[in-house]
Amino acid sequence: MADPLHLDRSSIIRSLPQGEPFVFVDSAHIVGTRASGTYQITGEECFSLGHFPSRPIFPASILVEALGQLAIVHMLCSPQGHAIDTGSIYFIKSEEVRCSRKCVPGDRLDMEVQQVRIREPLIVFSGSIKVSGETALKVSSFTLSFMNKTVES
Helix, strand or coil: CCCCEEECHHHHHHHCCCCCCCCCCCEEEEECCEEEEEEECCCCCCCCCCCCCCCCCCCHHHHHHHHHHHHHHHHHHCHHHHHECHHHCEEEEEEEEEECCCCCCCCEEEEEEEEEEEECCEEEEEEEEEECCEEEEEEEEEEEECCECCCCC
């Protein structure tokens, strides 16, 4: 088994193709085909003023995005990921997304993703988010598309 890899927010930002203010992973821990990570909802996120003005709620679509970003960190930072072209990673689909708790400023998202399979150019993950031990969101599977970097001859 590979050694665990721990990444802080600055390392994550350097890894992800997304940039501020659209990064929703503060820390990541990668072991084998799994990654866990956290994100602290501050209420200062770029969409917070409009979703909703009097009672801010972290959108479910952004929860799925956070899981996707954690999966991308896994893809890029695990040993097999160094040959992936970061400009070619796209979210393709998600299946069976279930929200069971609203997430609000002050909540810490505890995220987990599990690599299910790779069949280039696709990689499939499953994932979940908990807040204070309570499940907030589960995704039975989501698929990302990627291309490997071309080797110049």
